[in-house]
Amino acid sequence: xxxxxxxxxxxxxxxxxxxxxxxxxxxxxxxxxxxxxxxxxxxxxxxxxxxxxxxxxxxxxxxxxxxxxxxxxxxxxxxxxxxxxxxxxxxxxxxxxxxxxxxxxxxxxxxxxxxxxxxxxxxxxxxxxxxxxxxxxxxxxxxxxxxxxxxxxxxxxxxxxxxxxxxxxxxxxxxxxxxxxxxxxxxxxxxxxxxxxxxxxxxxxxxxxxxxxxxxxxxxxxxxxxxxxxxxxxxxxxxxxxxxxxxxxxxxxxxxxxxxxxxxxxxxxxxxxxxxxxxxxxxxxxxxxxxxxxxxxxxxxxxxxxxxxxxxxxxxxxxxxxxxxxxxxxxxxxxxxxxxxxxxxxxxxxxxxxxxxxxxxxxxxxxxxxxxxxxxxxxxxxxxxxxxxxxxxxxxxxxxxxxxxxxxxxxxxxxxxxxxxxxxxxxxxxxxxxxxxxxxxxxxxxxxxxxxxx
Amino acid sequence: xxxxxxxxxxxxxxxxxxxxxxxxxxxxxxxxxxxxxxxxxxxxxxxxxxxxxxxxxxxxxxxxxxxxxxxxxxxxxxxxxxxxxxxxxxxx
Numbered sequence: 132x133x134x135x136x137x138x139x140x141x142x143x144x145x146x147x148x149x150x151x152x153x154x155x156x157x158x159x160x161x162x163x164x165x166x167x168x169x170x171x172x173x174x175x176x177x178x179x180x181x182x183x184x185x186x187x188x189x190x191x192x193x194x195x196x197x198x199x200x201x202x203x204x205x206x207x208x209x210x211x212x213x214x215x216x217x218x219x220x221x222x223x224x225x226x227x228x229x230x231x232x233x234x235x236x237x238x239x240x241x242x243x244x245x246x247x248x249x250x251x252x253x254x255x256x257x258x259x260x261x262x263x264x265x266x267x268x269x270x271x272x273x274x275x276x277x278x279x280x281x282x283x284x285x286x287x288x289x290x291x292x293x294x295x296x297x298x299x300x301x302x303x304x305x306x307x308x309x310x311x312x313x314x315x316x317x318x319x320x321x322x323x324x325x326x327x328x329x330x331x332x333x334x335x336x337x338x339x340x341x342x343x344x345x346x347x348x349x350x351x352x353x354x355x356x357x358x359x360x361x362x363x364x365x366x367x368x369x370x371x372x373x374x375x376x377x378x379x380x381x382x383x384x385x386x387x388x389x390x391x392x393x394x395x396x397x398x399x400x401x402x403x404x405x406x407x408x409x410x411x412x413x414x415x416x417x418x419x420x421x422x423x424x425x426x427x428x429x430x431x432x433x434x435x436x437x438x439x440x441x442x443x444x445x446x447x448x449x450x451x452x453x454x455x456x457x458x459x460x461x462x463x464x465x466x467x468x469x470x471x472x473x474x475x476x477x478x479x480x481x482x483x484x485x486x487x488x489x490x491x492x493x494x495x496x497x498x499x500x501x502x503x504x505x506x507x508x509x510x511x512x513x514x515x516x517x518x519x520x521x522x523x524x525x526x527x528x529x530x531x532x533x534x535x536x537x538x539x540x541x542x543x544x545x546x547x548x549x550x551x552x553x554x555x556x557x558x559x560x561x562x563x564x565x566x567x568x569x570x571x572x573x574x575x576x577x578x579x580x581x582x583x584x585x
Numbered sequence: 586x587x588x589x590x591x592x593x594x595x596x597x598x599x600x601x602x603x604x605x606x607x608x609x610x611x612x613x614x615x616x617x618x619x620x621x622x623x624x625x626x627x628x629x630x631x632x633x634x635x636x637x638x639x640x641x642x643x644x645x646x647x648x649x650x651x652x653x654x655x656x657x658x659x660x661x662x663x664x665x666x667x668x669x670x671x672x673x674x675x676x677x
Contacts (some may be wrong), residue, residue: 141629144626148626149604151623152604152616153604153607155608155612155616155619156604156612158611158612158669158672158674159674161669161672162670162672164619165615165619165665165666165669166662168619168623168662169622169662169666172622172623172625172626172628172658172662175629176628176629176632179629179632180632182636184633184636185632185633185635185636186637187635187636190647190648190651191635191647191648193648194631194648194649194650194652194655195651195655197652197655198652198653198654198655198656198658199655199656199659201652201655201656201660202655202656202657202660202661203659203663205660206659206660206661206663206667207663207667211668214614214618214664214668217618218617218621221625221656221657221660221661222621224625224653224656224657225654225657227650227653228627228628228631228651228654228657229627229630231631231646231647231649231650231653232627232631232634232647232650234646235634235635235643235647236634238638238640238642238643239639239643245586245587248587249587249590339617343620347620347624349624350625353627353630354626355587355590355594356630357630357633358586359629359630359633360593361626362626362627362629362630363590363593363597364593365597365623365624365626366594366597366624367593367595367598367601368597368601368604368605368620368623369620369621370598371598371599371601371602371605372616372617375602375605375606376613376616376617379610466610469614471614472613472614472616472617473611473615473616473617474614476610476612477614477668477671480668480671480672480673481671483671483673485675485676486672486673486674491609491611
């Protein structure tokens with residue numbers, strides 16, 4: 132194929148990615164945008180396959196068939212609740228592909244100094260992304276404990292590896308040998324594991340977003356290796372996307388990226404609060420149903436507990452029952468309501484909740500003061516007023532949903548047990564708060580029945 | 586060569602920041618899986634290096650790269666489509 136035509140087709144693919152991402156700015160155009168990006172990818176792949184430099188197609192076609200089969204099965208089978216694991220795994224595959232590209236190219240020819248710098252970056256970022264993502268996957272899937280896992284002297288161990296990687300990287304650029312390359316690869320794979328293991332399950336949304344950025348950077352680095360602009364552009368886009376999401380999650384969780392990556396936070400090793408010392412107002416399904424049925428407006432605050440109880444659909448039934456009585460129902464989604472950015476929105480969309488009933492934190496917080504009932508289901512830390520008032524609280528400064536501003540706040544929860552941060556929630560003891568102690572799914576289905584008989 | 590690549594990278598990163606800041610939180614999961622599929626563009630590099638690889642080791646590594654990148658691309662776009670299909674506007 133003509134060199135200029137080839138470059139032009141790659142440019143078209145890159146533009147398709149940018150326009151595709153731009154269409155993701157509205158749910159109405161998003162699906163179309165994703166398909167446009169997919170078409171761009173198809174164009175890029177066909178262009179590459181027609182490239183005269185590609186001599187043996189058999190292995191490549193076989194690889195594409197195997198990869199497609201695995202991709203299709205994974206995409207079709209995955210439950211929406213397991214989406215964080217899937218994205219983590221995909222991040223890992225993307226990173227792995229970049230590392231393998233670098234290795235293949237290094238074996239063929241280490242190249243000039245520019246190429247060698249790129250090979251070091253590609254194998255380093257790619258390998259760390261691969262093993263780091265697989266550890267994140269294992270934690271999210273429950274294959275290894277969500278608690279921080281570390282060993283004595285780990286910080287030293289990691290620092291030593293990082294130093295060795297730096298030295299080997301420089302060595303590979305100045306005087307490339309196979310031994311240096313493979314040791315560098317091995318150490319990059321190791322540090323991906325040892326850096327993610329000490330991070331607690333609660334911080335995984337940040338980790339996935341960060342590894343998403345890393346998978347983009349790995350693709351860009353592979354682009355540096357083979358001198359391909361379409362890879363560099365795509366990698367930079369994904370890197371930017373991942374970094375934006377990382378920053379959003381870090382702010383929403385009141386953490387810093389450094390703090391998250393240092394590990395040791397979350398799991399069940401946090402401070403245990405003294406709980407259940409104060410009286411709470413218990414309410415039955417019938418009490419709550421009357422409050423909801425005669426309200427003008429209700430804001431539902433879903434937390435991950437809702438998804439764990441598989442209660443999204445019955446939540447939607449309750450919303451329907453209320454809307455039939457002309458109660459305005461809206462959903463307030465905290466950025467960390469799910470296990471990854473925007474996760475709760477997908478779970479509610481799956482239960483047919485229209486996206487224009489879903490509101491983000493900044494938009495909805497102004498409205499709690501004018502709302503009759505805030506219904507908190509399976510959420511805890513994200514509605515803890517201590518984040519606003521108690522300077523000694525570990526979550527002080529974290530942006531929360533101001534459910535205590537609503538006339539009545541109903542909390543559906545199994546017990547008074549603390550959330551991820553391991554701290555008590557003063558919301559439960561407020562004058563205007565009603566507690567419904569039950570499993571989310573059972574409580575909501577009781578409420579549907581009760582509302583329909585009011 | 587490296588400087589040209591760096592220039593393209595930085596300009597594209599700015600475009601990325603501009604475009605992606607405007608993606609609403611409700612679409613952040615599809616954004617992640619969709620952008621993840623786009624990062625599967627490594628498939629292009631995987632095909633090129635496999636196509637010119639010599640020897641058993643390099644050929645094997647190249648094909649593994651193709652498999653991994655393809656999973657990323659095909660799985661990523663499909664699962665994003667599956668999610669976006671569920672996002673519906675209020676009929677009322």
